[in-house]
Amino acid sequence: MVPDSRREEQPLQVLVVGAGAIGGFYGARLAQAGAQVSVVVRSDFDIIRREGFHFDSIDGDFTFRPEAVYGSPVECPTPPDLLIIATKALPEIDLIGLIRPVVGENTTLLLIQNGIHIEAPIAEAFPDNTLISGLAFICVNKTAPGRIRHLCFGRLAIGRYPQGNAPMTERLARLFESVNVPCSITDDVMEARWRKLVWNAPFNPISVLAGGVTTREMLSTPESISVIRAVMEEVLAIAAADGYPLEKELVQKNIDDTHAMEPYKTSMLLDYESGRTMEVEAILGNALRLADHYELKAPHLRTLHALLSLAAR
C-alpha cells in the first residue's frame, strides 16, 4: 500500500480560473512550490500564452509560465486536483456554470474572493467536493497585459467551508510556506471572513464615495472616523446575529492599525479608477441581505451601499 506521504510526492495538478492579479499570483507561487499549474484567463490570452505572467514584486521579480493557458475551463482535458477560483465576486458571473465541466470527483475547490456568504452557492452545487475558502491579504494589481505589480503583503488565510479542516488545507499551507507565502489555517473561515469585512465594509466604499481618498484621508476628520466606527459596529451586529460574535475591540483595533499603515488606496478604489466593476454585492449587498433577514437596520452601511450602487452604474 502506498503511504499518504508518497502520494503527496506527486505534483499537485492545479487549474486557476480567473487568473488576474490575485489568481495569477497564488498560482505562480504554487508553481514555484512544485505544483503543475494551468490557468484560465479572460483577457490577455495571447501574451500570457506566449510569455507567461511577469511579476514586479516587493519580494523579487519573477516570471510564471503556466503548464497550459486556456480561454475557458471546458478546454481543460482533465479535472485538476485543485481548482482555484479567483474570478471577481460579481453577480453577473455564472461561476458554477463556468467551472462545472472541470470539477471532477476528487477535485478540491479553493475559493479566493472578497466578500461574505459567497461560498454557499458553490457548496450547494458541488456537495461532494471539498471546498476551501481563502482570504488574501495582499496588494497586487495588473499594470499591463500579463504584467502584475505586487506592492505589499501576501498572506493567505484558508479553511474548509463551512468549518473544520481537510488534508488539502495542510498540504496547501506547506506548499505556500515553502515559497515564503505566509498561509494560516483557520477552523472557522466564516468568522475570518466577518473579521475581514469589519475593515472592508467602511474603507472600501468610503474611499470611492469621498471622491477617491486614501486610508489616511478617511481617518482625517472626526465625522469620517465616526461613520467608519458606526459601519464597523453595524457589521459586528450582523455578524453576531449570524452566529459570529466578534470582540467589540476590533473596531478600535482596525482604526489604530489603519492609522499605522502607509496611506493606501483600497482595491475598490483602484477598480473604480480603472473603470473595472466593483464588488459591491459581495462586500456590502450580502451583508445587508443578512441584516434584512435578522431585521437589523444598519443605516450607515445601507447609505454606503445605495450610493455605491449608483456610482457603479
Add this chain to the structure above:
Amino acid sequence: MVPDSRREEQPLQVLVVGAGAIGGFYGARLAQAGAQVSVVVRSDFDIIRREGFHFDSIDGDFTFRPEAVYGSPVECPTPPDLLIIATKALPEIDLIGLIRPVVGENTTLLLIQNGIHIEAPIAEAFPDNTLISGLAFICVNKTAPGRIRHLCFGRLAIGRYPQGNAPMTERLARLFESVNVPCSITDDVMEARWRKLVWNAPFNPISVLAGGVTTREMLSTPESISVIRAVMEEVLAIAAADGYPLEKELVQKNIDDTHAMEPYKTSMLLDYESGRTMEVEAILGNALRLADHYELKAPHLRTLHALLSLAAR
C-alpha cells in the same frame, strides 16, 4: 405730509453683495422693476464694469448694467435702502465684517442663501435692522465671465426673520411680480427653510457622492430611494424638535415631484464639477448641529455629511 404711497415712488437704492448667478439675477430683475441697483462682485470685476451682466434666460435674454460696480462693500459711498446678501453660505466668509461698513440705520437686509439657521448671526450683529430671509427656487449658473444662464424656475419666497411681516417684504414682492418674478411672502420663513431642506438634504449630497448623477438617476434604484426617504425623515425629525413640525406626506410629495421633473443636476453637483466650494455646512452641518443639540441620531444624514466633507477637501 408726504403720504406713504409717494415715498415709494422714490427708486429703491439696492446694493447686491455677492453678485454671482443668483445675486446678479435678482438684482437685474429689481433694476428692470425700476430700482437703482449697484453690485459688489468678487470676480470678473473689469468685464462687469465694462459690459454689465448678460443673461441667457428661458424668459428672454437681457443685459443688466448696474448703477455701480464695486470690488468691496466699503467702496459704496452711502448705505442702500436694501442690501441683498447673495454670497455663498460658507463658514470661511466673514459676512458680517464684510457688510458692516455699508449697513445704515434704515438699511433692510435681504438674505438669499441656501441652508438652515443661517440668519441668526446676521440678526444678532444688526439687531435694529429689518432682516428678510429669502429662498430662491431657480436654476442659474455662470457660463463665462459676466455671462449667466437662467435654465428654469425663478420663484422667490421671502419673509421677515424670525417671523412676521415688514413693509419692505410687500414692496419687494410688488417689484418682483411687476417683472414676472413670482414672489411669495411667508410669515414663517424658518418653516419655509426647513421645507426646502427636506429636498436639499438628500438630493444635493447624493448627486455628488454617487459620482455625479442627476435627480432621475438618484430615483432609479429602490436602495437609493430608501436612503433619500430616510434622510428626509431625519430632517423632519430635526425640524420637529426645533419647533417646526412638517407634514409627513412631504417625503412622498418631494419624491413624486422630483420624478416628474426633467433630470436635473443639483447646484451642489455643479459646484463640485466646477471645483467651486460646496455649501456643506449651511445645508448639512447646521442641521446636524441641531440634531446633536436635540440628541437625534440622524445616521443617514451623518453619513452623507462625513463623506461630503471628505469629498470637499
